[in-house]
Amino acid sequence: MSRTSTPRVRTRAAVLASVAMASALVLTGCSSSGSGSADGKTTLTVGTFGTFGYKEAGLYDEYMKNNPGIVIKENPTTVEGNYWTALQTRLSGGGLDDVQALEVGRISLATGKDLSQAFVDLKDAPGVKKDDYLPWKWDQATTEDGRTIGLGTDVGPMAICYRQDLFKAAGLPSDPASVGKLWAGDWAKFVDVAKRYQAKAPEGTSFMDSASGLFNAVVSSSPVQYYKDGKLAYKESAGVKTAWDLAVKAVQGKTTQGLKMFDTPWQTAFSKSTFATTVCPSWQQANIQQFSGAANKGKWNIAQPPAAGNWGGSFLAVPASGENVDEAKKLVAWLTAPEQQAKVFQKVGNIPANQAAHALPGVTGYKNPYIGPDAATGLIFSTAAKAIKPAENGPRSGDLTGSFGTGVLLMEQNGKTPAQAWDATVREIDSKNQ
Numbered sequence: 364m365s366r367t368s369t370p371r372v373r374t375r376a377a378v379l380a381s382v383a384m385a386s387a388l389v390l391t392g393c394s395s396s397g398s399g400s401a402d403g404k405t406t407l408t409v410g411t412f413g414t415f416g417y418k419e420a421g422l423y424d425e426y427m428k429n430n431p432g433i434v435i436k437e438n439p440t441t442v443e444g445n446y447w448t449a450l451q452t453r454l455s456g457g458g459l460d461d462v463q464a465l466e467v468g469r470i471s472l473a474t475g476k477d478l479s480q481a482f483v484d485l486k487d488a489p490g491v492k493k494d495d496y497l498p499w500k501w502d503q504a505t506t507e508d509g510r511t512i513g514l515g516t517d518v519g520p521m522a523i524c525y526r527q528d529l530f531k532a533a534g535l536p537s538d539p540a541s542v543g544k545l546w547a548g549d550w551a552k553f554v555d556v557a558k559r560y561q562a563k564a565p566e567g568t569s570f571m572d573s574a575s576g577l578f579n580a581v582v583s584s585s586p587v588q589y590y591k592d593g594k595l596a597y598k599e600s601a602g603v604k605t606a607w608d609l610a611v612k613a614v615q616g617k618t619t620q621g622l623k624m625f626d627t628p629w630q631t632a633f634s635k636s637t638f639a640t641t642v643c644p645s646w647q648q649a650n651i652q653q654f655s656g657a658a659n660k661g662k663w664n665i666a667q668p669p670a671a672g673n674w675g676g677s678f679l680a681v682p683a684s685g686e687n688v689d690e691a692k693k694l695v696a697w698l699t700a701p702e703q704q705a706k707v708f709q710k711v712g713n714i715p716a717n718q719a720a721h722a723l724p725g726v727t728g729y730k731n732p733y734i735g736p737d738a739a740t741g742l743i744f745s746t747a748a749k750a751i752k753p754a755e756n757g758p759r760s761g762d763l764t765g766s767f768g769t770g771v772l773l774m775e776q777n778g779k780t781p782a783q784a785w786d787a788t789v790r791e792i793d794s795k796n797q
Contacts, residue, residue, distance in 0.1 A: 405690055406434045410460035412446035414649050415516060415677070416711035422703055426694065433690065442625070444765065454481055459682040461691040465513050467503065467676045468761025473513070474506045475758060482512040482680045483688055488696040495701065495719040499753050504678050513678030514699040515716025517707070519644035520747035521580060521668045523553075524651055524734065528662050529639040533563045539738070543667035550581045550669045554609050557618035560639060569620040572638040574610040575771040576624050579764060580642040581606035584672025590757035595796060597763060598789070602754075607767075611781045614774045621775035624768070630654045636662075644674040645744040648712030652733045661736040665743060673751045676716060714744045721745040759796060766792050 409417070417423055423435045440446035443466050453459045463482075465473050472478060485491060493501055496515055504513035523546075527537040535556070536542055546552035554577075557570035564570070571577060582588050585602025589595065597603050613619045620638045622629040632638060633654035641647065643665060651663055679699060681691045697703060704715035705725040712731070720726055729741030770788030773779040779787070 404432050404434050405687055406436060407462065407687055407691055407694055408460040409435060409437045409462040409464075409679075409694075410440075410446070410450070411437060411464045412440045412443040412466070414646070414711055414713075415464065416649075416707035416713055417698060420703075420706045420710040422698060422706065426697060433694075435694070447761070454478075457684075459684060461681065461685045461687050462695055463680050463682060464516070465504075465678045465680050466761060467519075467678075467756070468764055470503050470513060470678060471756045471760060472758040473680070474504060476507070479506045479510060479512050481683060483683045483692065484510040484512065485514050485681065485692060485695060486511040488514070488692040490696050490700060492719075495717050497716055497718045497748065497751075499751070500676070500716045503753075503756065504680075513680045514695055516677045516679055516699055516704070517646065517675075517713035518716050518748050518751065519583075519646060519673050519675030520714055520744050520751060521583065521672050521674050522643045522645075522743055522747065523640055523666050523668050524643035524647060524663055525640045525666060526636065526638075526662055527664045529565055529568055529636070530560070532565045533560045533639070535560060537664070539664055539666045542664075546669045547667070548669060550577075550584070550605070550609055553577075553669050554612050554616070554618070557613060558616050561616065561618045564639075567637060569638045570618040570640060571613065572620055572629060572632065572641045573622050573624050573771075574613045574619040574775055575768040576642045577613055577619070578606045578610040578767055578771050579674060580668070580672065581609055582764075582767075583674040584668070584670040586752070586754055588754040589760055589763045590755045592755075593757070595757065595759065597792070603767075607771075607781075607785065610771050611774065614771070619775060621772070623772055623776075634659070642668075642674070645708075645712050645714040645740075645748075646675055648731060648734060648740065660733050663734045665731075665734055665738045665740060667743070667747075671747055671750045671752075673748075673753055708741070712740065712744075714748050718749070721748065762795065763792060766795075 418437060427433055427435055438460055447469055450463060486493060491514065497518065500515040500518060505511045525542060530537045545556045560570040582602050587600050588602050589597045589600065620632060622632055633651065634656045636659065679695045681688055681695060685691055699717060701717050701720035701723060704717045704720040705723045707713050708715055709725055709729055715721060715726065726741045727745055730737040731740040734740065766788055770784045773784040773787060774781060
C-alpha cells in the first residue's frame with residue numbers, strides 16, 4: 364500500500380517493555396474497540412496505515428451488504444511509524460482494533476515468541492488456503508511453532524517510474540523497453556544515467572526524488588540486507604555497502620532533489636514536476652496519481668528496475684484479546700481472498716500477496732490509465748512478484764530502514780560528509796540495539 368512510513372528507532376528497554384505488556388494483554392483479556400451496536404449489529408474496527416485500498420475499492424461496503432449484521436469502521440493512520448508506536452501502546456493499555464495491520468518491517472518482531480501470543484492463528488480462518496499465498500509471504504507471518512498470525516495483503520515488487528516528457532527533453536530514450544535497457548542488471552548504471560540526465564536536464568529538475576529511496580531500493584534487491592543467520596549484520600552487508608556508496612555517488616553528483624519520501628515537500632514535488640524518476644514499488648502508483656494530479660496524467664511511464672526486489676508489503680492480524688475474534692477472522696480471510704485483492708490492485712495498485720489473484724484477468728491484464736497511459740502494470744508487477752527472492756528479515760528491519768534513510772538525508776539536506784553521515788547512522792543504530 365501507499366507507504367507513508369517513517370519508522371522510529373526505539374530503545375531496547377522500550378521494546379522489552381512493550382513485549383512484556385503484550386503478554387499481559389493476552390492474559391488479562393483487554394478488549395478491542397469493536398463492539399455491539401444499539402441496533403444489534405456487530406461493529407468491527409480495522410486499524411490501518413497508508414492506503415490499503417479497501418475503502419477506495421468499495422470492499423467494506425460490499426462486505427456489509429453481504430453481511431447485514433456487520434458494521435465496519437476503519438481507523439487509518441497516515442504514517443506507519445506513528446501507527447506502530449500507537450499499536451505497541453495499545454498492546455499494553457487496551458483499545459486495540461478488531462483487525463490490526465502489520466508492515467513487513469515489523470513482522471519478524473510480531474512473530475517472535477513474546478509478541479506473537481497477542482494475535483490469533485489465522486491459518487484456520489474460513490476459506491483460507493496456504494497455497495494461495497506466495498510461499499515466502501506466508502512464511503514471513505508464521506511463527507516457529509507453526510502459527511500464522513497475519514495474512515498477506517500485498518507485496519512490493521519494484522520498478523522505476525519515470526517522466527517521459529522530462530526524459531525526452533534531456534535527450535534520453537522514453538519508451539519503457541529502451542529505458543529499462545539503460546540500467547538493466549546494475550543499480551550503478553542507474554546512477555550513471557542520472558548523470559547523463561542531469562547534464563541536459565530541464566531547468567529546475569533533478570533525475571531522482573531521493574537518494575534515500577535509491578538506498579532502500581538497492582538494499583531491497585540485495586540477497587543479504589541487515590540480518591544474517593539471525594544476527595544484526597548491517598556493518599558487514601555487501602548490500603548495505605553498495606547501497607550506501609551509490610547513494611553517496613548520487614548526492615555528490617547532484618542528481619537527487621534531496622527530498623524526504625512521503626513528507627509534504629515530496630508530495631508537492633510530484634505536481635511541480637521537479638524530478639524525473641522515483642523508485643516504484645507497486646504501491647507507489649497510488650502516490651504518483653494522487654500527488655501528480657490530473658494535469659500530469661499520461662506523462663509518467665514505468666520501466667523494469669536494474670534488479671528485482673521487494674520493498675514493502677503488509678499483513679492483517681487479529682488481536683487475541685478482541686471481543687469479536689471469530690467475525691474479525693472472517694473479515695480478514697475475505698479481504699485477503701484473491702477476488703478482493705484483485706479489486707484493490709485495480710483501484711490503488713497494490714500487488715496481491717495472494718498469488719491466486721495473479722491469474723485473474725483483473726490483475727495480469729490490467730493497464731493503468733494514468734501511467735503510460737495504459738502501461739501494462741498488471742503484467743509487469745505480477746511477473747516481478749513471482750521473481751522475488753526475499754532476504755532474511757529481522758526484528759529491527761523497519762527501524763534500520765528509517766535510520767539509514769535519515770543518514771542519507773544528513774548528506775542531502777544537512778551537508779554532512781559521507782563519513783560523518785555513516786558514523787552518525789552507526790551510532791544511532793548501535794545505541795538503540797544494546
